[in-house]
Amino acid sequence: MNNILELKNINKIYGSTIKTQVLNNINLSFESGSFNSIIGQSGSGKSTLLNIMGTLDKPSSGEVIINGINIARMTKNRLSEIRNKSIGFVFQFHYLLPEFTALENVLLPYRIENGAVTKEMREKAVEYMRLVGLEKVINNNSTKMSGGQQQRTAIARALINNPQIILADEPTGNLDSNSTETIYNLLRDINERYGTTFIIITHDRHIAEKADRIIEITDGKINLDIKKQ
Amino acid sequence: MEYYEKFTEILEKENKKEAVEFVLELLSSKKTDVVGLYTEILTPALNGMACSLKDKRICVWKEHVRTAIVRTVVECCYPYVLEQLNRQETKIYGKAVVLCPPQEHHDLGARMVADYFVLCGIDAVFVGSDTPYDDFIGAVDIIAPDFVAISVSNFYNIIVTKKLVEDLRKKAPSNTRIIIGGSAFVANSENISKINADYYAHTFEDIKSITSVLKEGRE
Numbered sequence: 001m002n003n004i005l006e007l008k009n010i011n012k013i014y015g016s017t018i019k020t021q022v023l024n025n026i027n028l029s030f031e032s033g034s035f036n037s038i039i040g041q042s043g044s045g046k047s048t049l050l051n052i053m054g055t056l057d058k059p060s061s062g063e064v065i066i067n068g069i070n071i072a073r074m075t076k077n078r079l080s081e082i083r084n085k086s087i088g089f090v091f092q093f094h095y096l097l098p099e100f101t102a103l104e105n106v107l108l109p110y111r112i113e114n115g116a117v118t119k120e121m122r123e124k125a126v127e128y129m130r131l132v133g134l135e136k137v138i139n140n141n142s143t144k145m146s147g148g149q150q151q152r153t154a155i156a157r158a159l160i161n162n163p164q165i166i167l168a169d170e171p172t173g174n175l176d177s178n179s180t181e182t183i184y185n186l187l188r189d190i191n192e193r194y195g196t197t198f199i200i201i202t203h204d205r206h207i208a209e210k211a212d213r214i215i216e217i218t219d220g221k222i223n224l225d226i227k228k229q
Numbered sequence: 230m231e232y233y234e235k236f237t238e239i240l241e242k243e244n245k246k247e248a249v250e251f252v253l254e255l256l257s258s259k260k261t262d263v264v265g266l267y268t269e270i271l272t273p274a275l276n277g278m279a280c281s282l283k284d285k286r287i288c289v290w291k292e293h294v295r296t297a298i299v300r301t302v303v304e305c306c307y308p309y310v311l312e313q314l315n316r317q318e319t320k321i322y323g324k325a326v327v328l329c330p331p332q333e334h335h336d337l338g339a340r341m342v343a344d345y346f347v348l349c350g351i352d353a354v355f356v357g358s359d360t361p362y363d364d365f366i367g368a369v370d371i372i373a374p375d376f377v378a379i380s381v382s383n384f385y386n387i388i389v390t391k392k393l394v395e396d397l398r399k400k401a402p403s404n405t406r407i408i409i410g411g412s413a414f415v416a417n418s419e420n421i422s423k424i425n426a427d428y429y430a431h432t433f434e435d436i437k438s439i440t441s442v443l444k445e446g447r448e
Contacts, residue, residue, distance in 0.1 A: 039388070205332070209385035216388055224391055226420050228384050 003065075004032040004164055004197050005053060010062035012048055012220075022048045023059070024220040032164070033195040035188065037208040040217035046201050047169055049217065053199065054167045055083050067164070084113050088158030088196075092170035094150040096142035096157075102149075103129060103138040106156045113161060121160075128156040132186055148179030155186060159196075166190070168200040172207060180204060232261065233270045240274055243291075245298045252302050256309045263309050264348065264433045267341045271299055275337065276412075296337060303340055310344045319350040322444045323375035328356035328365065330379060330389045338411060339380035345433045349440040351376065365393060369401045375443055377401065378430070381411040384420065391424050398425070408439060 012023040022045045030036060040046045051057035052064060055071055064071045066086060071079060088109075096105045106125045107117050114121075129138050132152040142150055151171065158166055168187070172180040184207050191198050202208050216224040232255060239248045252270075255261050261269070278295055280288035327343040329336045336358035346353035354372070369377055377397060381390050394407055401407075409426040421429045428439045 205385060209383060214385065214388065224388055224423060226384060226387050226423060227417050229417055 002032050003029040004067060005030040005199075006063075006065040007049075007053065008063040008065070010049070010052060010059045010064070012045070012052065012057075013060045022220050023052070026062070026220075026222060028215065028222070028225075030165075030197055030199060032197055033191070034213060035191045035198045035211050036200065036213045036215065037211035038199065038201045038215045038217060039203070039208050040223075044217045045220040046217045050167050050169050050199065050201055053165075054087050054089060055079055081113075084109055085161050086164050088161070088163035088166040090151075090154055090158050090166060090168040090171045092173035094142070094154040096150055096153055098141065098143045101139050101141055102134060102145065102153045105142055105153055106160055108160075109157060110160050125156070125160060128159050129153070131159075131190075132156045133182075146179075148175055148182060151175060151179070151183060152186065155183070155190075159190065159194075162194070163196065165197045165199065168198065168202075170201055170203065172202070172204055177206075180206065184210060233273055236270050237274050237277065240278075240295050240298060243294050243298065245301060248298050249302055249305055253305060256306065263306055263313055263344060266306065267303075267344070268433060271302065271341070272338070275299055300337055300340070303337065303344075306344070310347055313348060314350075317348070319348070321352050322350045322447045323352070323440070324372065325351045325353045325376035325378055325440075326356055326369065326372060326374045327353055327378045327380070328360045329358045330360065330365070330381060330386050330393055331362050332359055332389070333381060333383060333386045334358045335382035335412075336380065338382070339378070342378055342380065342410065342430070342436065345436040346376070346378070346440065348433075349437050350444060351440050362389070362393070366396055366400050369397060369405065373402045374405055376406050376408055376440070378408040378410065379426075381409065381413040384413040384416065387413055387420055387424065394425050406439070408436075410435075 006029040007026055010023055010026040011021065014020045014022055026049065038046050038049065048057065052059050066082060074082065103125055106128060107121065110121055111117060126135065126138060129135050132155055134149055134152055137145060137149060142153065145153065172183050175183065187198055190196050200207060200211065208214055212229065213227045215222060236251060239251055252266060255266065275296065278292055280291065284291055325346045327339050327346065329339055340355055343353040343355035379390055381387055390409065397407060406427040408428045408430050409424055410430045414421050414429060415431065430436050430439060
């Protein structure tokens with residue numbers, strides 16, 4: 001299977017006077033359609049790593065290659081385009097805009113990319129809301145939804161541009177165990193249905209152990225990288 | 230093969246009494262021995278448990294009931310382990326502890342491995358599932374076994390096993406050998422090299438080969 005995302009010799013150092021090395025020579029590659037989890041203690045560098053993978057942050061040195069293209073050579077606009085079209089993000093906090101309905105929130109990445117929302121795209125957004133089990137609350141404002149519903153809306157939003165990769169940082173961190181199970185099943189369903197590559201940072205053992213691969217980061221280094229099969 | 234098929238048929242009916250009687254008859258009539266029973270009948274029966282379409286809602290329930298039956302069968306075999314040991318005139322040469330890391334709940338494979346050690350002349354302490362981290366390290370330090378055998382089924386537990394092995398290296402006597410095994414390594418053999426163990430064991434023959442080194446030195 002081809003690699004959709006590769007990291008080569010990634011280092012990240014914060015500070016100039018007092019330097020803190022957060023990531024130390026990370027080399028990783030992710031197969032297209034794979035379901036991966038990243039674990040590690042707080043401060044181990046896993047969120048920094050995810051931000052670099054998602055082009056939200058730049059490494060101090062090293063290469064990030066998405067679909068065979070080194071992103072260092074991309075212009076800022078091209079990078080934003082890649083980020084919006086190829087990568088979906090799910091964070092611990094949903095970041096839904098409270099002024100908008102659930103459906104309008106889901107359509108936001110499309111509107112940023114294309115402007116006006118077509119009828120087909122609206123139908124597609126409703127379809128994603130159906131997939132996440134929220135077709136009955138599409139017109140609710142996000143503030144009128146439960147934590148689990150808000151997170152499922154955020155997942156539908158991450159899907160709207162058909163990203164090849166979804167990066168999730170503690171997607172179930174604020175949820176109870178029932179909602180966690182629902183979210184996990186949903187992510188796995190999306191992975192199998194659309195072949196979307198998942199890279200999930202999690203503290204939750206039940207999420208991590210169901211991934212096909214677990215990467216443990218300790219003090220900015222890869223301590224262990226294991227695959228189920 | 231016919232005994233395996235008969236046993237799985239009994240297991241699918243979840244008939245504990247019949248399962249125990251069937252196995253004890255096989256052993257008492259010498260149609261198989263303990264190693265043959267564990268290797269050719271019980272382990273494949275555990276690994277081959279399937280959930281039929283009509284049972285889908287209670288798959289885990291059924292797996293637990295059937296595993297409990299196999300556990301009873303294994304415990305009933307202990308007199309035959311001792312009988313085989315006496316027949317072989319095997320002396321006890323050393324000591325092993327057989328356990329699972331914290332949060333590993335599948336310990337039946339490890340339980341059978343404990344009997345393999347006994348049959349190889351190694352007194353085995355079976356600690357079982359979900360052994361707390363500090364007890365794990367402390368007990369090995371106190372008991373000073375010749376072998377520590379760690380069984381891992383859930384691949385997530387490879388993570389804690391790696392740390393355990395690193396800590397055992399610091400605390401356990403230098404002549405204690407660490408063995409890893411279990412279905413987490415069977416599913417992906419690349420994971421074996423990621424743990425700094427002395428040996429990987431999958432079969433009775435592996436245990437026999439690993440323990441023979443100790444026996445030769447103490448005969």
